[in-house]
Amino acid sequence: MNRTTPASLLLISALLVACAHPKPSTVTVLLDRVLPTPVLMLGEQHDAPEHQVLQREVVQLLAAQGKLAALIMEMVEQGHDTLDLPRDANEARVREALAWSERGGWPWPTYGPVVMAAVRNGVPVIGGNLPRARMRDAMGNGALDDLVGEGVLRRQRDGIRDSHCGLLPEGQITPMTRIQLARDQALAQTVAKAVTPGKTVLLVAGNGHVRRDLGVPLHLPSSLAHKVVMAQAGAAADSDAPPADTVWVTPALPPRDHCTELRQRLKH
Template sequence: MLSACAHRPAPGVEQLLGRLVPTPLLLLGEQHDAPEHQALQRDVVLALASRAQLGALVMEMAEQGRSTQGLPQDADEARVRSALHWTDETGWPWPVYGPVVMAAVRSGVPVLGGNLPRAQMRGAMGNAALDNLVADDVLQRQRTGIQEGHCDLLPPSQIAPMTRIQLARDQALAQTAIRALIPGKTVVLVAGNGHVRSDLGVPLYLPVSVPYRVVMAQAGPAKDSALPADAVWNTPALPPRDHCADLRQQMKR
């Protein structure tokens, strides 16, 4: 049983929010394998809810179109997971993200899936029009990021299609957040750091009329000046891990 709402926000969260809110949209980035980052998300949700300032929670970890809208505050986790279509096969462990989700549900705030639906990914890969959504230099940086993020293991023919999925995901997250905006409230969007950064991610798909603030959570030594964000939340370094070796094994399978 998750007990998100029995938790007291960590020291520093109120100070962080004091620098960033009020804002219609707060983008929270994370490293997916850093539990302190999901703890930050839960604490931000709880702190904003306690002020009656939380409008909605949008999550990369659920598909666009999925929502807890209409569920009662006391809905159990099974109903919440069903509403979000959150299964063990999604790649997002419920024990990791459940406390964030349930903190919003218990506060009476809807949780919205924001990610590009899996059924639309193949179409996005072949949609060259997506390349025109961003400037040429942004597109090239995204392609380089896809190549490096896959440890140079992808064949060249796959770089452009995989980049289009990244662009389509950013666009879907932005669309979901825009639709969730409520005057006088803050919508919190949770996604990987690559999706929230102001120079490459979701902010590029927001209308100029929508103000936003970006927090990027970083595990390891502070590098605030190097990150395109309004604030950086630093957490302890993670144990060394060879992600490229893991990816090679996955690709072999």
């Protein structure tokens, strides 16, 4: 006959407690660091699949708690949303409502699960990006240079130059920088318009757009509280504090020669 010892009773008790109180998910821990807030900016590296998984989980958790006011996406242009769609709308209707285009490098299989998580929970998905039709006007709009300080403007220009591996003609740096500023401004305006008391507006965009020192936060009303989470694949290249409230670190991506890839594209 088997006998239950005091030690085994303690072990069984501990296991039961663990089952009754499961360890919080890492997404829950992350949100505990930044909530409550009327605006949560969630940055990503576009080619890191774990980052879109994080976005979907954040959408699902906030929606389940009734705290998600809207999902604003860089991947969709202003003027497009799912406000008139029912929760059971199929993906084709959702893509049509959002005028989803993969020309900008936004594959639906990658971002569709994030979008549909919001739709299925009755949360509106709203486009926040500058419409392509307005980019030419932005390139010639010198007033955009005055939206930020000279130091920020210089760093934005350096970022455009470096991200294009020094392959852009110098005369294109200022116009391209103005597009970046106009996109940040458009995202900020969309976010501010969607703010709902007692809930959180979630912005999903590239890390360059959400960073506190250069991006969307500089274009929000000064009275609008917000938090920034940057998702980062692999260890940071430098030891400087990241321009965010917290950083979500995921496994490093395989190395890629982006500059060689860009040279090949520019040849065509």
